[in-house]
Amino acid sequence: MKGLDYTKPLSLYIHVPFCSRKCDYCAFYSLPLSAVDRSWIEKYVSIILKEVDALNRDYGKAYRTIFIGGGNPGILGYWNIRRILEKAEENGMPAEVTVEMNPENISEEIYHLFDIITRISVGVQSMDDSVLQSLGRNARRRDNLRALSILSSSPFRWNADIITAVPGESFERTLADIDEVVSFSPGHISFYCLSFEEGTPLIEREVPVGEDDEIEFLSRGWERLRSYGYEHYEVSNFAKPGERCIHNQVYWNLGQYVGFGPSAESSIGYENVISMRENENLVAYLSSPALTCTPLTGEEAEEEYLLSSLRTKDGINKIEYSARFGRDFDSVYSDAVSRLDRDTYISTPLTFSITEKGFMVLDRIILALAMDL
Numbered sequence: 001m002k003g004l005d006y007t008k009p010l011s012l013y014i015h016v017p018f019c020s021r022k023c024d025y026c027a028f029y030s031l032p033l034s035a036v037d038r039s040w041i042e043k044y045v046s047i048i049l050k051e052v053d054a055l056n057r058d059y060g061k062a063y064r065t066i067f068i069g070g071g072n073p074g075i076l077g078y079w080n081i082r083r084i085l086e087k088a089e090e091n092g093m094p095a096e097v098t099v100e101m102n103p104e105n106i107s108e109e110i111y112h113l114f115d116i117i118t119r120i121s122v123g124v125q126s127m128d129d130s131v132l133q134s135l136g137r138n139a140r141r142r143d144n145l146r147a148l149s150i151l152s153s154s155p156f157r158w159n160a161d162i163i164t165a166v167p168g169e170s171f172e173r174t175l176a177d178i179d180e181v182v183s184f185s186p187g188h189i190s191f192y193c194l195s196f197e198e199g200t201p202l203i204e205r206e207v208p209v210g211e212d213d214e215i216e217f218l219s220r221g222w223e224r225l226r227s228y229g230y231e232h233y234e235v236s237n238f239a240k241p242g243e244r245c246i247h248n249q250v251y252w253n254l255g256q257y258v259g260f261g262p263s264a265e266s267s268i269g270y271e272n273v274i275s276m277r278e279n280e281n282l283v284a285y286l287s288s289p290a291l292t293c294t295p296l297t298g299e300e301a302e303e304e305y306l307l308s309s310l311r312t313k314d315g316i317n318k319i320e321y322s323a324r325f326g327r328d329f330d331s332v333y334s335d336a337v338s339r340l341d342r343d344t345y346i347s348t349p350l351t352f353s354i355t356e357k358g359f360m361v362l363d364r365i366i367l368a369l370a371m372d373l
Helices: 039-059 073-088 108-113 129-135 141-152 171-182 201-205 211-227 246-252 282-287 298-309 318-325 329-338 362-370
Strands: 010-016 065-070 096-101 119-125 157-164 188-193 231-234 237-239 256-260 265-268 274-277 292-295 345-347 351-354
Touching: 010 039, 010 073, 010 246, 010 265, 039 073, 039 256, 039 282, 065 073, 065 246, 073 096, 073 108, 096 246, 119 129, 119 141, 157 171, 157 211, 171 188, 171 211, 188 211, 211 231, 246 256, 246 298, 256 274, 298 318, 298 362, 318 329, 329 345, 329 351, 329 362
Parallel strands: 010 065, 010 256, 065 096, 096 119, 119 157, 157 188
Antiparallel strands: 188 237, 231 237, 256 265, 265 274, 274 292, 345 351
């Protein structure tokens, strides 16, 4: 693959564009089964197998991580998930292999994938039926309870997603969701505010909670998760020791990854970064998958690095920054940093990172730094 840095690790993302029904808040590309010819699923799997096979032969090594997301990968069925992952693991087992699953698609059959999967990510979102209905989720509380029970008894590492700041939801409801999910002992929890995206049914009928309430939802949730021993290692992610998501850390460190499937994104290269995107829709993808390649300028790559790295507790490694961009971080950003509130960041000779208070105003901090690029 032209532009790939073969001296650096490579991760693989596979986007599954199918779901039983599209959640009312979802802006990711996917199609409900009611809008899909069932034969498209098998054709999609065949194309993915060919794309992965070509990348296997080109790269020639085990991937750092593999992540199958969507949409709802469970729509493919366990057999097709196995076919894809067996192909993707032909050059060796990655450090982490994650599959997203909706609660209603999780059954004990998933145990049969233990030899090729290391991690499951389940979209719980809420344990309250009224909140789930408001979000347009297909699953209900009973589905969440069954899925959590299966995963808590399984050999997998696993993550649960929880959404907060849903209009009409109380602070106590969010804390109750955290308490109940934590009782099943997930190693990792993704906890984030409901996003209102253009073109979704949600934005047409609901009004977001105010900024003050959003801060209150987050601060109470963060405090509760910390009290259970979860490390707040990224703006929206919490992990027990040793349970951080390796694949997401590839994104946050602007590492190399290739994405296959409609609308999937890729980023390859190290000093010279190339951004790529697959065909935007399923019909075009099934007709002829094609990656659109866009080389980033040095400034664009550095801005991407700021946007992603500063989301994490670890922040920016100044030595890595210098090696990648040929500049000294402190020399470039000292003026911008001096204008930030002192309790929103931590700067050492080796790192620059954002505090939890800084996470609340992260967009403002990144904008302030980007102005000095």
